[in-house]
Amino acid sequence: MSVPAPPAASDPSAESPASRRREQRGWYVYDWANSAFYTTIISVFLGPYIIEVAKTAACGKDFPRLDAGACARDFDRLTVQNPGLGYVDVYGMDIRPAAFFGLITTVAVLLQIVILPMVGALADHTGRKREMLGGFAYAGALAAMGLFFVEGDRYLLGGWLFILANLGYGASIVVYDSFLPQISTPDERDRVSSxxxxxxxxxxxxxxxxxxxxFLGHEGLGLTEGEAVRIAMMSAGLWWATFTIVPLLRLRNRPVPAHEGTALGSVGGSFRQLWRTLKELRRYPLTLLFLxxxxxxxxxxxxxIxxxxxxxxxxxxxxxxxxxxAILMVQFVAFFGALLLGRLAQRFGTKRTVLASIVVWTVIVVMALFVGEGQAVQFYLMAFAIAIVLGGTQALSRSLFSQVIPKGKEAEYFSLLQISDKGSAFIGSLTVTIALQLTNSFRIAIMSMVIFFVIGFVLLALVNLPKAIRAAGNEVPSNL
Incomplete structure (x- = not known):
């Protein structure tokens, strides 16, 4: 049974600056590690590849006399000519190959909505955050490496591996974010998060x-395009697993009050704690408003994005x-953008900096109406502007959220942030879908996001952050 921790045990200001810096540097490396999964697998390679694998499966089932490569190239024409064909079987459902990636993404999101609150509650309840971070990270990384074996008609294998990898990614982020208030003082938090x-x-x-x-030089290396994609996806999992070693060596668990000693008791206690947290949100109305x-x-x-x-x-x-x-440029410019907004927050205040970045986002989506067709330079300028505010807006928001949650429930509250983020993503996608259905214009669909930025700006402006921070029992930072 755990021994109750003294109040100062989880107070980062009670630790030496050198000790905090050691953990902070290890904490940074996990962002370096897991971002490979999002950029290489989710943003670029997996979607188009898994759709092609599903098309290969559909071709083998419905057009067995045709060469697989020729069938894949002419798949759209073949399915228009044969409207009852061209589906893959997903546990009794007939799914178009083009819709398969969207389906597995939806399943992954729904599973996160169900599971992440349990992860957050269990992390706070047991205090074994380092072990949980490592467990989820390596589960996700191994599933990502397993994507190397997705070839031919193995679309279902690819779907399950992606769902597992995405779940490991989301769960590890919940635990990772919950370390932020434990390894940095209130005045350090903007810098550390950024x-x-x-x-x-x-x-x-x-x-x-x-x-x-x-990928671009695969022929010179004697690889097929599919082999290059599979190696790229495996490398993302390997990168994730390798660099996760650093935070596991640097981060440390904090003591927690006494609780049930068995695993079953911990899970039961986690559910009870989560239910109490949801009920207690009413006690923190400004935290809820910020959320x-x-x-x-x-x-x-x-x-x-x-x-x-x-x-x-x-x-x-x-x-x-x-x-x-453009994707590559955004990645590298966003590195400097996140640091820039962190510096601006120190000078002008975090809330003002976030509000200003929301204004920039609003201008960007309005300008989407005026970018000319075929104008690559204009698109690069738009992407550059996005990169400047992308990382900083989210990093500073994470820092602000860490200020308005009570001590001892960091993982639970960050799990609420993560699952609400995933759940609300349906609203933006639905808005774009409706706009496209009514106007058939991607320009108008993107500009419809203005309403999200305007409403978000107004709600954030209404949050009395010093009052919210004091209500959560935390110290108000000087650069708020």
Missing amino acids: QGWAIGYLGGGLLLALNLAL VAYLVYNDGIQTV GNSAAFASEALKLDRTVQIT
Whole structure:
């Protein structure tokens, strides 16, 4: 049975600056490690590849007389000519190959909504955050490495591996974020959060650059395009697993009050603690208001990013090379952008900096109406502006949220942030879908995100942050 910790045990200000810096530097490296999964696998390679694998499976089932490569190239024409064919079986459901990636993404999101609160409650209840971070990280990394074996018609294997990898990624982020208030004082938090986010962009961008070089030069290396993609996805899992060693060596658990000693008792206690936290949110109305504000404007951010490639190809008619180089540019510019906004927060205040970044986001989506078709330079300028505010907006928001949650429940509250983030993503996607259905214009669909930024700005402006921080029992930082 655990011994109750003295009050100072979880107070970072009670530790030496050298001790805090050691943990902070280890904490940064996990952002460097896990960002490879998001950039290489989710952002670039997996979606198109898993759709091609599903098409191969559909071809083998419905067009067995045709050559697999020829069938895949002419798949759209063949399915138009044969409307009852061209589906893959997903446990009794007939699914179009083009919809398969969306289906597994939806399943992954729904599982996170169910499981992440348990992860947060269990992390706070047991105090074994370092072990949980390592367990989820390596489960996700191994599943990501397993994507190397997805070839031929193994679309279901690819779907399950992605779902497991995505779940490990989300669960590890909940535990990772919950370390922030434990390893930094209130006045250090903006800097620490921003540096972590910036280093994540740098790590994810570096591996993506290497993998794009591999992909573009695969013929000279004697590889097929599919083999290059599989190696790239495996490398993301290997990168994730390798660099996770550093935070596991640097981060340490904090003592927690006495609780049930058995695993079953811990899980039961976690559920009871989570239920109490949901009920106690009523005691922190300003924390709840901040959470809602963040979800609204962050939903706008995620929707713009998620639809940027489609905007480039459908609205601007730009080729794949432009899209890929823009993604790379965003990764590296966002590194400096996150650091820049962290510096601005120290000078002008965190809340003002976030509000100003939301204004920039609003201007960006309005300007999407005026970017000319085929104008790659204009698209690069738009991507550059996004990169400047992308990481900083989210990093500073994470820092602010860490200030308005009570001590001892960091993982639980960050799990609420993560699952609400995932759940609200449906709203932005639905808004874009409706806008496209009504107007058939990606420009208008992207500009519809203005409403998310306006509402988020107003709600955040209404939050009395010093009062919210004091209500949560925390010290008000000097640069708020």
